[in-house]
Amino acid sequence: MNALTVLISCPDQVGLVTNITRxxxxxxLNIIAMREFVDEANKSFFTRIACTGNLGDAEKLKEKLLENLPNAAEVNLITQQEKQIAVLVTKEYHCLAEILIKNQFKTLGANVQCVIGNYESLRDFTEKLGIPYFYVDHTNKDKSEFEAEVKVIINRFEVDYLVLAKFMRILSADFVKDYAGKIINIHHSFLPAFIGANPYRQAFERGVKIIGATAHFVTDNLDEGPIITQHTNHIDHNFGVKEMVRAGKEIEKKVLLEALELIFEDRVFVSGNKTIVFK
Amino acid sequence: MNALTVLISCPDQVGLVTNITRxxxxxxLNIIAMREFVDEANKSFFTRIACTGNLGDAEKLKEKLLENLPNAAEVNLITQQEKQIAVLVTKEYHCLAEILIKNQFKTLGANVQCVIGNYESLRDFTEKLGIPYFYVDHTNKDKSEFEAEVKVIINRFEVDYLVLAKFMRILSADFVKDYAGKIINIHHSFLPAFIGANPYRQAFERGVKIIGATAHFVTDNLDEGPIITQHTNHIDHNFGVKEMVRAGKEIEKKVLLEALELIFEDRVFVSGNKTIVFK
Amino acid sequence: MNALTVLISCPDQVGLVTNITRxxxxxxLNIIAMREFVDEANKSFFTRIACTGNLGDAEKLKEKLLENLPNAAEVNLITQQEKQIAVLVTKEYHCLAEILIKNQFKTLGANVQCVIGNYESLRDFTEKLGIPYFYVDHTNKDKSEFEAEVKVIINRFEVDYLVLAKFMRILSADFVKDYAGKIINIHHSFLPAFIGANPYRQAFERGVKIIGATAHFVTDNLDEGPIITQHTNHIDHNFGVKEMVRAGKEIEKKVLLEALELIFEDRVFVSGNKTIVFK
Amino acid sequence: MNALTVLISCPDQVGLVTNITRxxxxxxLNIIAMREFVDEANKSFFTRIACTGNLGDAEKLKEKLLENLPNAAEVNLITQQEKQIAVLVTKEYHCLAEILIKNQFKTLGANVQCVIGNYESLRDFTEKLGIPYFYVDHTNKDKSEFEAEVKVIINRFEVDYLVLAKFMRILSADFVKDYAGKIINIHHSFLPAFIGANPYRQAFERGVKIIGATAHFVTDNLDEGPIITQHTNHIDHNFGVKEMVRAGKEIEKKVLLEALELIFEDRVFVSGNKTIVFK
Known part of the structure; x- marks a missing residue:
């Protein structure tokens, strides 16, 4: 008896649920929980089905499903294996610490293979928790050189996702393409408000009464990738930029970890520049 | 082409989703959205399926579904008809007003047939919005007499649900049985905290930092019926009982209306003393 | 024994609190509650003091306060008089209804003098609740002509604030200047995200996971006035534009009414393009 | 130029603010921010005043304040010194980790002197982060013996507060008295709902739609001490006990850390069984 998660996306048509369940x-296989969604704008169908049963010949099952689905269907059969991740950081600790603590106590739903930083600031802490830390200096080199060095490290490991845990370098379109759909970023604002640099400074200047954070997949349009989760918190006139940054960090780590949990449980589909999240 | 909502509850067994979808x-019928849940403790299965298609012979479809389901299955086929409701009130206006306003502008998802009050306080307002108001005095008579009078009024209308919109009389077990699963109440606390009378006074004495409200189905155990929705709001030491009551009313109307919306869209199942809510 | 609220704003300097309380x-006068804030960027001081006592000669008290404060201080002594307001609407009922219901049951903290609409849609409802409704057609005339007609109506009443309760016409700089600091608007997005038209369409296209609303004072920079209150709610991929609009209306009315309550209790100062809100 | 926080509590009477500010x-001393509250039920006055200036002779200032206040006034003058704390744990890591991470990166507002556990489970993690861990076995000894051992350890350090970070032993009235007003606990429910053991099991059985957590001062009435902060989160029918526990842990750590931040910034007064929190 195994647990199996079936992920399917395909063009929408009549009878899909019936075909799949048959x-x-x-x-x-016994269906434990099933979620589906039709993106009417794009005429696309998405489903996530949790089953139990004897998986048997997985290739055969996949074939059978594909036979009964429209062309261009994507079928993904997932057995309970944990995801492997690399974490990229700059200097801020709060998101990294949340990830490493959960990794340490086996409640992350993934294994952290390594941490890569463009500063040395977080080495000590990372190594205390037994995770290898790689420093890649970004100064005095162009972006492609820097990214090539990062890739060499990542490629030493088998990694399902790259998590940008307050990594403050913009990645090139080429880099992003190499890990398409595999890079998750935490943006320190409630997107699309305050795109770009210094969002808390912008928020302070505008006098907003709420700040927020956004976890999203990275695409080559900066701050424009599919949004996975967002949260906001109330602030008031007593919040200067410093207080906003402090309060914002609590939101950032909450939002990022929530997004990671959803992704590691295979609950997130990407459809164009949006996500479908089966909570 | 009709829209059809299929509601099924039955003992759980292998293959239910497959049988139903077949x-x-x-x-x-084309499945637009499907939600299901297995209550493991009670080995019960619940599903809500939104379909489109030509409904044709509804009785035949129901029969066919029952044939393919375990004994004791309940099948409910709902076409897009609005629910009819009666509202019971005492003196407070905030929940009633929210219901009548949405009724007035056709955004309630139900039609208010009448308002029944044990005071005259809300007659004027109710009638201004064109809804019949019935006053049933509760003084100088015993509960069964009072409730008999209320029933006479309710029975003049075809009513799917009774909404207790801050109706401050406790209903007898007999009355509740007559409308089993059809009475929705708003309780002015975050149940199970502060069961019973004067919850805001209790909350004040305890010095809580949050107040809340609970919408629930009424059973003959006071304040113990299946919970549909709950919300809470932060308060602080500046809140006396009066301020709590004022803030609480905003939560109460929000919670009650949210519960009603879910019920009127047939998204709520009752399983023992709990609800399953397919949002 | 009277209740008195003292509002003071002035350039910051050492000893202000001491001078004022002396x-x-x-x-x-006995101080019941005192709040103050120093806007460090603008070197401005703001305080709101609730007192009880015999007010006596108010002019003398004001003079005495001004003598003990820096030049350019503004002192405002408020006794418990309710504010008078006019409400401007277009076609949507949800904010207007919330205001008129609270007005009807004397829990608004202000009196609605009249409702002015550029459509007839809301006349019937408004008049049912006993409030005069004035229709000002905006078609076939230029903005100044339209606004002149609106002003004639407003000026028939003594009005402290104009509330734009989903009034969908942009007001001219001249009009805004005439009621500087007196116009409150509800914007149907979490500003500064989705400035301008069709925010819910914009939100849908972007695939956000949160929608919000903003109550702000109107200045001649559209959607750029000082923000009073904001709220957000989570949404998911099931929300099309229609569902966002529906959910958004609940946030809009909540945000607007919260802002009005704060303003009617004299808890809001404006400092540049920001507000200071003493909750 | 120093920063000074003045905390005063005393019986309420006319003119207190004036006397103090004079x-x-x-x-x-220049007042930067001042908050005050009158507990009308107990006729008590509380104020927190943030000042800058040359503190000079603190004893003299305290004397002068006391002279100008009613008998039984308590005056506390605090200069910017960090609090020292001991943390008590059992087996769960989530609250401890949050505390130790912030301690590690100097954002806790306090210094963790030691961690005391009645199991060895958290030793390894604690020591990795450089904090001494003391194991006190609670088996085969009576409570007074166990608590005496704990006290010996605590008394080796100068400790301002004891933080019970999911410490699952009930402390005796004697122990609590020795650290009156100095022990902070995180309770895994939204008090007063689900007092006592297994709150998530209770919440599951009741079918609530919200779970919460409560940080409170410990008194000798279990779960009845003054509440500092509370938060809640929505859950639904998909949450079994295990999922509630997981979601609850996120709330618990958030609530506890928020309470600690307020306490370490001297923003919390206790008045009877309630708190006054000057945020």
């Missing part, structure tokens, strides 16, 4: 039943 | 497909 | 004590 | 002015 194939699963024929393989003696 | 029957729907055979009737040329 | 003058109040000399007038036999 | 004394501060006479000492050339």
């Amino acid at each position: 194939v699963l039943a024929a393989h003696q | 029957v729907l497909a055979a009737h040329q | 003058v109040l004590a000399a007038h036999q | 004394v501060l002015a006479a000492h050339q």
Whole structure:
């Protein structure tokens, strides 16, 4: 008896749920929970099905599903394996610490393979928790050189996702393409408000009464990737930029970790520049 | 082309989703959205399926579904008809007003047939908005007499639900049984904290930092019926009982209206003393 | 024994609190609650002091306070008089209804003098609740002509604030100047995200996971006036534009009413393009 | 130029603010921010005043304040010294980790002197972050013996507060008395709902739609001490006990850390079984 998660995305058409559930039943799989969504604008269908049963010949099941689905369907069969991740950081500790603590106590739903930083600031802390730390200096070199060095490190590991935990360098379109759909970033504002640098300074100048943070997949349009989770908190006139930054960090780590949990449980689909999140 | 909502609850067993979707497909119904839940403790299965298609012979479809489900299955086929409700009130206006305003502008998802009050306080307002108001005095008579009078009024209308919009009389077990699963109450606390009378006074004495409200189905155990929705708001030491009551009213109306919306859209199942809410 | 609220704003300097409280004590006023804030960027001081006592000669007290404060101080002595307001609307009912219901049951903290609409849609409802409704057609005339007609109506009443309760016409700089600091608007987005038209459409296109609303004072920079209150709510991929609009209306009315309550209780100062809100 | 926080509590009477601010002015102290509250039920006055200036002879200032206040006034003059704390734990890591991480990066507002646990589970992690860990076995000894051992350890350090970070032993009235007003606990429910053991099991059985956590001072009435902060989160029918526990831990650490921040900044007064929190 295994647990199996079936992820399917395909063009929408009549009868998809029936076809899919019939194939699963024929393989003696019992559906525990099923979620589906039709993106009407793009005529796309998405489903996440949690099953139990004897998985048997997974390739055969996949084939059978594809036979019963429209062309261009994507089928993904996931058994309970933990994801592997690399974390990229600059100087701020709060998101990294949250990740490493959960990693340490086996509640992250993923294994941190390594931490890569463009400063040395977080080495000591990372190594205390037993995770290898790699320093890649970004000064005096162009972006492609810097990114090539980062890639060499990442490629030493088998990594499912790159987590930018307050990594303050903008990645090139080429780098992003190499890890398409695999890079998650935490942006320190409630996007699309305050795109770009110094969002808390911008928020302070505007006199907003709420600040927020956004976890999103990285695409080559800066701050424009598909949003996974967002949260906001109330602030008031007593908050200067410093207080906003402090309060913002609490939101950032909460939002990022929530996004990671959803991703590690295979609950997030990307459709164009949006996400479908089956909570 | 009609919209159809299929509600099914039954003992859980392997293959239910497959069986159900196969029957729907055979009737040329297209599944738009499907939610299901297995209550592991009670081995019960619940599903809500939104379909489109030509409903055709509804009785036949129901029969076919029942044939393919375990004994004791309940199948409910709902076409887009609005619910009819009666509202019971005492003196406070805030929940009633929210209901009547949405009724007035056709955004309630139900039609208010009448308002019944044990005071005259809200007659004027109710009638201004064109809804019949019935006054049933509760003084100088015993509960069964009072409730008999209320029932006479309710029974003049075809009513799907009774909404207790700050109705401050406790209903007898007999009355509740007559409308089993059909009475929704708003309780002015975050249940199970502060059961019973004067919850805001209790909250003040305890020095809590949050107050809340709870919408629930009424059973004959006071304040113990299945909870539909709850919300809370932060308060601080500046809140006396009066300020709590004022802030609490905003939560109460929000919670009650949210519960009603869910019920009127057939998104709420009751399982024992709990609800399953397919948002 | 009267209740008195003292509002003071002035350039910051050492000893202000001491000076002010000494003058109040000399007038036999007892301080019940005192809030103050120093805007460091603008070197401005703001205080709101709730007192009880015999107000006596208010002019004298004001003079005495001004003598003990820097030049350019503004002193405002408020006794418990309710504010008078006019409400401007277009077609949407949800904010207007919330205001008129609270007005009806005397819990608004202000009196609605009249409702002015550029459509007839809300006349019937407004008049049912006993408030005069004035229709000012905006078609076939230029903005100044339209606004002149609106002003004629407003000026028939003694009005402290104009509330734009989903009034969908942009007011001219001239009009705004005539009621400087007196116009409150509800914007249907979490500003500064989605400035301008169709914010929910913009939010849908961007795939955000949160929507919000903003109550602000109107200045001649559209959507740029000082923000009073904001709230947000989570949404998910199931929300199309229609669902966002529906959910958004609940936030809008909550945000607007919260802002009005704060303003009617004299808890809001404006400092540049920001507000100081003494909750 | 020093920063000074003045905390005063005393029986309420007319003129307190004036008296206090006059004394501060006479000492050339400039008031930066002032908060006060009158507990009408107990006729008590509380104020927190942030000043800058040359503190000079603190004893003299305190004397002068006391002279100008009613008998039984408590005056506390605090210069910017960090608090020292001991943390008590059992097996759960989430609250401890949050505290130790902030301690590590100097953002806790206090210094962790030691961690005391009645299991060895958290030793390794604690020591990795450079904090001494003391194991006190609670088995095979009575409570007074166990607590005596704990006290010996605590007394080796100069400790301002004891933080019970999911410490699952009930402390005796004697122990609590020895550290009156100095022990902060995190309770894994939204008090007063689900007092006592297994709150998440209770919450599951009741079918609530919200779970919460409460940080409070410990008194000898279990779960009845003055509440400092509370938060809640929505859950739904998909949450079993295990999922509630997981979600609850996120709330618990947030609530506890928020309470600690307020306490370490001297923003919390206790008045009977309530707190006054000057945020």
